[in-house]
Amino acid sequence: MNSPYSGESASPYSSDQSIGVPSPPTVVAAFNRPYDAIHHDGPYINILEQPQSKFRFRYKSEMVGTHGQLKADRAEKNRAAFPTVKLSKWNSGPAVIRLTLYTAEDNINQRKRHVHELSGKNCNKETGICEVVVDEKSDYTAVFQNLGIIHIAKRDTREIIKQRKLEELMTLARVRKPHHSNEEIRRSITPTDLKKIDEEAEEEAKSMDLNKVVLRFQAFQYDKNIESYRPITLPVDSDVVFNLKNATTGELKIVRMSACSAPCTGGTEIWLLVEKVRRNNVHIKFFELDENDREVWKAYGEFADADVHHQYAIVFRTPRYRVTNLSTSVRVKVQLERPTDKDTSEALDFTYLPDSLKRPRINLENTLEEGKPHFSDLPPAKRFNISSYTNEAIDLSNNSKLPLVFVNS
Amino acid sequence: MNSPYSGESASPYSSDQSIGVPSPPTVVAAFNRPYDAIHHDGPYINILEQPQSKFRFRYKSEMVGTHGQLKADRAEKNRAAFPTVKLSKWNSGPAVIRLTLYTAEDNINQRKRHVHELSGKNCNKETGICEVVVDEKSDYTAVFQNLGIIHIAKRDTREIIKQRKLEELMTLARVRKPHHSNEEIRRSITPTDLKKIDEEAEEEAKSMDLNKVVLRFQAFQYDKNIESYRPITLPVDSDVVFNLKNATTGELKIVRMSACSAPCTGGTEIWLLVEKVRRNNVHIKFFELDENDREVWKAYGEFADADVHHQYAIVFRTPRYRVTNLSTSVRVKVQLERPTDKDTSEALDFTYLPDSLKRPRINLENTLEEGKPHFSDLPPAKRFNISSYTNEAIDLSNNSKLPLVFVNS
DNA sequence: ATATGGGGAATCCCCACAG
DNA sequence: TAATGGGGAATCCCCGTGC
Known part of the structure; x- marks a missing residue:
C-alpha cells in the first residue's frame, strides 16, 4: 500500500515538471515547430539544423577510435554543418540544453526514452545524455558537433530499461517521502512493483525499434532555491534519424x-x-x-x-x-x-x-x-x-x- | 624446480602412452591408411567412411533444436551414410573408440586438440569428445551417426585452451607424484608454469583455424590392472572437414x-x-x-x-x-x-x-x-x-x- | 599517425519445408 | 512437431584512404 505506484497519480510519469530534475524529462512535446508554440508564452527551443536522416549507429564494441559525427541534414561534403538548436524568447542568463535520445513512434505521445546513447563531447558516459550551456555570448544557440549514436545491443535492452524504471520509481518515492532514508525508500518498493517493472521493461524492450531515434531537446536553468535544474521549455523532438546499417532503414541504392x-x-x-x-x-x-x-x-x-x-x-x-x-x-x-x-x-x-x-x-x-x-x-x-x-x-x-x-x- | 614442466621429458606431451588415460590421446598418427600400418604388428583403426568434406559448424547458440548430422563423404541424398571406422586386427573383447576433434595442419605432427566440440549421441557434453563401444557383435565397427560440430566462439578459445593445458599439467604432475595430495599438486604449479601456459594458449588460440577440423580416432580398452582405459591403437585422422558457412572454406557456386x-x-x-x-x-x-x-x-x-x-x-x-x-x-x-x-x-x-x-x-x-x-x-x-x-x-x-x-x- | 567511412567476418536467430 | 537446411539479422572487427 505504500508502494510508489499506489500514489494519487495513475502513472509515475505524470508528476509535475517542476520538481524532478535532472532526471530525464519525461513530458512529451505537444509541438515540434516553433510556431506551434506561439500560443505558449514562455521560451521555447527552435531547431535550426535538423540532424541528417541516415547515420550509422555504432555498437559499443566499435567505439575504439572514432567514426565520424552526426551532421546536419543539409550539410554539404565540403561545408559541414551540425544539428543546431536555439533557445528562443529567453534572456535570463545561462541555461543548459539537454539532448536525449527518444524512440521514434509516429505518435509523439508514445515516444519513450531510447536505450541508445549519445557519445562525444558534452555527453555523459553513464547516461548517454548530452548537455551544453548556452548564454548571451552564444546567442543561446547550441551546436551539437561531435555526436555519435551508440547502438545498444538488443540483448541488453531489457535490463537497461528495467534499471531505469527502478531508478525512476525510487526518485519518485524520494520526492513523495523526502524524510525517508534510502534504505526505507528501497524497501518501499514492493515485489508487485518489481514484477510490474519487469513486465513493462520486457514489453518496451520488445517493441523498441533499435534502428531509429529522435533527438529530444529541452532547456533547463539552475534554480538556487531548489538547488537543482528545472526545465524552462517543453521538450522538442528532431526529425527521425535512421540507422544506416540496416536493410529496413538503410539507404536504397x-x-x-x-x-x-x-x-x-x-x-x-x-x-x-x-x-x-x-x-x-x-x-x-x-x-x-x-x-x-x-x-x-x-x-x-x-x-x-x-x-x-x-x-x-x-x-x-x-x-x-x-x-x-x-x-x-x-x-x-x-x-x-x-x-x-x-x-x-x-x-x-x-x-x-x-x-x-x-x-x-x-x-x-x-x-x-x-x-x-x-x-x-x-x-x-x-x-x-x-x-x-x-x-x-x-x-x-x-x-x-x-x-x-x-x-x- | 619441482614444476611439472621441469621433469626429464622436454614436453609434457611426450610421456608414454601407457599411463595417461582417459585424458585425450595426444600422440599423433604416423599413418592415415590401414596399409600404412601393415608393418605395425598390433591392431589399428581403419576408416571405412570418411566424413563429408563440407559441413556447417554450429555455434552453441544454434544448438536449440537440431540441424542435421555429419554424413559420410560418399553419402547419397537418398541413401545416407555416416563416418565409419573399424578396429582391425583385434579380437580381445569390447573396446572403446574415441573420436576427438583436432586441428587440420598439413603436417600431421603439428596438429593439436581443437577447441571445437562434437555433439550428439555418445558425446560428452563437457569435453565434446565422442566415445562408442565396439565388440564382436558389431564386427568391431563404429558408425558415427548423429555427429554435429560445435563452433566455439573465437573469444572463448584462449581461455579454453588455457584450462586444458592446466588440466594436462596437473594430470602429469599427479602421475609423477602419485603420493601428493591435490592441494600439493596444485601448489606445485609455479607462476612460471602459468605464464608459459598463458603464452602458449594465446599463441595456439591465435593460430587455430576455426573453419577446419579433422576427426581423430583412437581405440582403448579397459585394463583391470590399472583400473582405467589404455590405448590399443595409434590415433588416426580423417580427411579435413571444412566449415560450410565461411567464405574461405565454403562451397564455391x-x-x-x-x-x-x-x-x-x-x-x-x-x-x-x-x-x-x-x-x-x-x-x-x-x-x-x-x-x-x-x-x-x-x-x-x-x-x-x-x-x-x-x-x-x-x-x-x-x-x-x-x-x-x-x-x-x-x-x-x-x-x-x-x-x-x-x-x-x-x-x-x-x-x-x-x-x-x-x-x-x-x-x-x-x-x-x-x-x-x-x-x-x-x-x-x-x-x-x-x-x-x-x-x-x-x-x-x-x-x-x-x-x-x-x-x- | 588519427579521423572517417565502409566491407565483411563472426555470431546468432529464426523461417520454410518435408516429413 | 521435431529434424533439416538455409538466409539473413545483429554484432563486432578491421582495412584503405586522406590528413
Missing part, C-alpha cells in the same frame, strides 16, 4: 544496372546490383514525369523472391510502357522503392525504345547450335531483344520461377 | 550467369550471381578438355575488385579463346576457382562463337538516341555482341575500373 534501355513492350531481363535490400521489401519502380515533374505514369519491374540474390542483386523484367506503338524512344526513370517506409533510391534514367517487332527482323539462327531453341520459341518480347549469345541466361537455382531460355546439360 | 556464350574474341561483359566469395580470393576460369578429359586450354575472366559486389555478384569480361578464327562454335567450361585452397565450383558449359566481325554487320543506329555513342565507338569485341538496348551497362559506383559504355546524366 542501385549500384549497377545491366542495361538502361529496353523495348516499350516490356519483358526484357535486366540485372541490378543493389545495396542491402530485403526480398519482400523492395520494388523496382519505373515512372515518367511531365514537364512540371508530376508523375504521369508508373509501373513495376517483375521478379520473384528467388530473383533477389542475397540482398545484393535483383534480376527482373521490365514492365510494358504505357504506350507500345512508340515511333521514337522515350526517357523515363527507374528507382528502388521500399514499401515499408516508402523510401526510394536515387532515380536513374531509362529509355523505352520503339517496339522491336516493327523493325526489320534479323535472322541469326545460323549462329546457333543445334539443340538450342529457336528465337521463335521465345516469347515475343524476348524474340528480338538481344542477339543470340547474350540472350542466353542460365539459372542454376532450382527454385526460380522464371522460365529458362537454355538449360545446361 | 555459380548460381546464375547472364550469358553462356560469347564470341571467341573475348571481352564480352557477363554477370554472375555467386555464393559468398571474397574479392581477392576468386577467379573465373574458362577451360577446355580433350576427349580424355585432359585440360588443353585455360584462361581467366577479367574483372577488378570493384566488379565483385558484396561477395555475391561478379561482373567480368570473357577471355579470348585460344583460336579466334573459328568457323563453328566451341563448347568449353567455366567455373569459379579459389586460389587459397585450389577449390573449384561445379563447371558450367560455355560456348565460344565464331568471330562476330565475320558475320554481316547490322546497323541499328537509327534506334539510338542522339547523344549516345555509336557502335563504332565501342571496342570491336563489343561492337556486335548485343543489340542497342542491351549493350548498355551503367555503373554508378565511382570506383569502377572498367570504361563505361553510357553514362547517365
Whole structure:
C-alpha cells in the first residue's frame, strides 16, 4: 500500500515538471515547430539544423577510435554543418540544453526514452545524455558537433530499461517521502512493483525499434532555491534519424544496372546490383514525369523472391510502357522503392525504345547450335531483344520461377 | 624446480602412452591408411567412411533444436551414410573408440586438440569428445551417426585452451607424484608454469583455424590392472572437414550467369550471381578438355575488385579463346576457382562463337538516341555482341575500373 | 599517425519445408 | 512437431584512404 505506484497519480510519469530534475524529462512535446508554440508564452527551443536522416549507429564494441559525427541534414561534403538548436524568447542568463535520445513512434505521445546513447563531447558516459550551456555570448544557440549514436545491443535492452524504471520509481518515492532514508525508500518498493517493472521493461524492450531515434531537446536553468535544474521549455523532438546499417532503414541504392534501355513492350531481363535490400521489401519502380515533374505514369519491374540474390542483386523484367506503338524512344526513370517506409533510391534514367517487332527482323539462327531453341520459341518480347549469345541466361537455382531460355546439360 | 614442466621429458606431451588415460590421446598418427600400418604388428583403426568434406559448424547458440548430422563423404541424398571406422586386427573383447576433434595442419605432427566440440549421441557434453563401444557383435565397427560440430566462439578459445593445458599439467604432475595430495599438486604449479601456459594458449588460440577440423580416432580398452582405459591403437585422422558457412572454406557456386556464350574474341561483359566469395580470393576460369578429359586450354575472366559486389555478384569480361578464327562454335567450361585452397565450383558449359566481325554487320543506329555513342565507338569485341538496348551497362559506383559504355546524366 | 567511412567476418536467430 | 537446411539479422572487427 505504500508502494510508489499506489500514489494519487495513475502513472509515475505524470508528476509535475517542476520538481524532478535532472532526471530525464519525461513530458512529451505537444509541438515540434516553433510556431506551434506561439500560443505558449514562455521560451521555447527552435531547431535550426535538423540532424541528417541516415547515420550509422555504432555498437559499443566499435567505439575504439572514432567514426565520424552526426551532421546536419543539409550539410554539404565540403561545408559541414551540425544539428543546431536555439533557445528562443529567453534572456535570463545561462541555461543548459539537454539532448536525449527518444524512440521514434509516429505518435509523439508514445515516444519513450531510447536505450541508445549519445557519445562525444558534452555527453555523459553513464547516461548517454548530452548537455551544453548556452548564454548571451552564444546567442543561446547550441551546436551539437561531435555526436555519435551508440547502438545498444538488443540483448541488453531489457535490463537497461528495467534499471531505469527502478531508478525512476525510487526518485519518485524520494520526492513523495523526502524524510525517508534510502534504505526505507528501497524497501518501499514492493515485489508487485518489481514484477510490474519487469513486465513493462520486457514489453518496451520488445517493441523498441533499435534502428531509429529522435533527438529530444529541452532547456533547463539552475534554480538556487531548489538547488537543482528545472526545465524552462517543453521538450522538442528532431526529425527521425535512421540507422544506416540496416536493410529496413538503410539507404536504397542501385549500384549497377545491366542495361538502361529496353523495348516499350516490356519483358526484357535486366540485372541490378543493389545495396542491402530485403526480398519482400523492395520494388523496382519505373515512372515518367511531365514537364512540371508530376508523375504521369508508373509501373513495376517483375521478379520473384528467388530473383533477389542475397540482398545484393535483383534480376527482373521490365514492365510494358504505357504506350507500345512508340515511333521514337522515350526517357523515363527507374528507382528502388521500399514499401515499408516508402523510401526510394536515387532515380536513374531509362529509355523505352520503339517496339522491336516493327523493325526489320534479323535472322541469326545460323549462329546457333543445334539443340538450342529457336528465337521463335521465345516469347515475343524476348524474340528480338538481344542477339543470340547474350540472350542466353542460365539459372542454376532450382527454385526460380522464371522460365529458362537454355538449360545446361 | 619441482614444476611439472621441469621433469626429464622436454614436453609434457611426450610421456608414454601407457599411463595417461582417459585424458585425450595426444600422440599423433604416423599413418592415415590401414596399409600404412601393415608393418605395425598390433591392431589399428581403419576408416571405412570418411566424413563429408563440407559441413556447417554450429555455434552453441544454434544448438536449440537440431540441424542435421555429419554424413559420410560418399553419402547419397537418398541413401545416407555416416563416418565409419573399424578396429582391425583385434579380437580381445569390447573396446572403446574415441573420436576427438583436432586441428587440420598439413603436417600431421603439428596438429593439436581443437577447441571445437562434437555433439550428439555418445558425446560428452563437457569435453565434446565422442566415445562408442565396439565388440564382436558389431564386427568391431563404429558408425558415427548423429555427429554435429560445435563452433566455439573465437573469444572463448584462449581461455579454453588455457584450462586444458592446466588440466594436462596437473594430470602429469599427479602421475609423477602419485603420493601428493591435490592441494600439493596444485601448489606445485609455479607462476612460471602459468605464464608459459598463458603464452602458449594465446599463441595456439591465435593460430587455430576455426573453419577446419579433422576427426581423430583412437581405440582403448579397459585394463583391470590399472583400473582405467589404455590405448590399443595409434590415433588416426580423417580427411579435413571444412566449415560450410565461411567464405574461405565454403562451397564455391555459380548460381546464375547472364550469358553462356560469347564470341571467341573475348571481352564480352557477363554477370554472375555467386555464393559468398571474397574479392581477392576468386577467379573465373574458362577451360577446355580433350576427349580424355585432359585440360588443353585455360584462361581467366577479367574483372577488378570493384566488379565483385558484396561477395555475391561478379561482373567480368570473357577471355579470348585460344583460336579466334573459328568457323563453328566451341563448347568449353567455366567455373569459379579459389586460389587459397585450389577449390573449384561445379563447371558450367560455355560456348565460344565464331568471330562476330565475320558475320554481316547490322546497323541499328537509327534506334539510338542522339547523344549516345555509336557502335563504332565501342571496342570491336563489343561492337556486335548485343543489340542497342542491351549493350548498355551503367555503373554508378565511382570506383569502377572498367570504361563505361553510357553514362547517365 | 588519427579521423572517417565502409566491407565483411563472426555470431546468432529464426523461417520454410518435408516429413 | 521435431529434424533439416538455409538466409539473413545483429554484432563486432578491421582495412584503405586522406590528413
